[in-house]
Each structure stands twice: as structure tokens, then as C-alpha cells.
Amino acid sequence: MHNFTPISALIGGIIIGLSVVLYFYATGRLAGISGIFENAITQTSQRVSNTLFLIGLVVGPLIIYNIVLPNNPIAFEITHSYLLIIPGGFLVGFGTRLGGGCTSGHGICGIGRLSVNSMVATATFVAIGVLTVFTLQQFGIYL
Secondary structure, eight states: OTTOOHHHHHHHHHHHHHHHHHHHHHHSSOOOHHHHHHHHHHOSTTHHHHHHHHHHHHHHHHHIIIIISTTSOOOOOOOOOHHHHHHHHHHHHHHHHHTTSOHIIIIIIIHHTTOHHHHHHHHHHHHHHHHHHHHHHHTTOOO
């Protein structure tokens, strides 16, 4: 298992947890990405803060990758198949609306608040993810 990195995963989890708490105390809102994205488009009163949050999600990793760790390339690979990416994106969007939120909202914020709905949603996300990977591998499709 060359992807098993418990120290960096622990540090990342602590940073995410602290960020969620800081965001909640600063804004009074949960840091669910799908809700923030939707509000950035539909809510004029919160558009600036939501847009800045979304920009930070893109700019933050770029700063880490290019400035903080420039000589430590991160091995990351994604499929180049638009036949998988486009329907996958629509299914994720549909599932997010159907489940009343995304993995960050349910998995990080909801479970932290001991929400039963979020626990069920997160268990469903994980189960479907495992089933999807298993099914694709059965057909010889490796992502």
C-alpha cells in the first residue's frame, strides 16, 4: 500500500476540522461545499464570502504545491475518459441534491454534529463508492 500516509492524513484531517470550526464560528454556517457553491450562485447576500471560500479551495493547494513543497511532486492521476468524467459529474451532482448535501457537509460537519441523517448519508456515499470501484474493476476499468 504505497498510498498509506497516516501522518499526512492525520495532519490534513486536523487542518480540515479546525477550518470547519473556524468557518462555523466566523460565519455561523456549515462548510458544506455543495451548499457554499449553490449559495455563491443564488444568494446575493453571501456571494462574496462564498466565492472567496471557493477560490481558496483552488488557490490553497496551488500555493502548497508550487511554493511550500515545490520539490515534492504529488502523484495524482485521473482518467482522461470524458465518457466517465461527464456522467460521473452529473451523478455526483444528482446524488448531492438527492442526499441533501455533499460528502464535506455530511461527512465532516454533519457527523461532527452527531446528525443521524449525515451518518446515513456518509455510509451511503462510502458504500456506493466501494461498489462503483469494485464494479469498474470487474470490467477492467481502472481509474
